[in-house]
Amino acid sequence: MPILQFIDKAVPYQVFIKDIAAHLARLMREDARDPEYVSQRKAYSMFGRANVERWKAQHKVTPYKRPGKVEYFTADLRLLQRTEQDYFKE
Incomplete structure (x- = not known):
């Protein structure tokens, strides 16, 4: 069985895939x-x-303008929510 070696431990491939x-x-x-x-x-x-x-200011998400409202693609917002970001970068 293949083993994946990480810095802090080794994990069997099947366990890694199941996780x-x-x-x-x-x-x-x-x-x-x-x-x-x-x-x-x-x-x-x-x-x-x-x-x-x-x-929006960093151009990571695009607002879609509809008559009378502004909308965002939810999947884009979820992706950004789950992405670790460096707030000190310009």
Whole structure:
């Protein structure tokens, strides 16, 4: 059986794959309830106004302008939420 060697420990390949599969299944279950697009107001409440404004200013997320409202693609916001970011970089 193949072994994956990490800095702090070795893990059998099958255990590693099962852990990744379980993590992905949990994330997919959580995201299944999300609508495809959310309004700007809903995005602010879900992810924090400062976060959404910062991501928009950094061109990491694109607002879609519809008649009378601004919307964001929920999957893009979730990805940014789960990504570790360096706030001290310009």
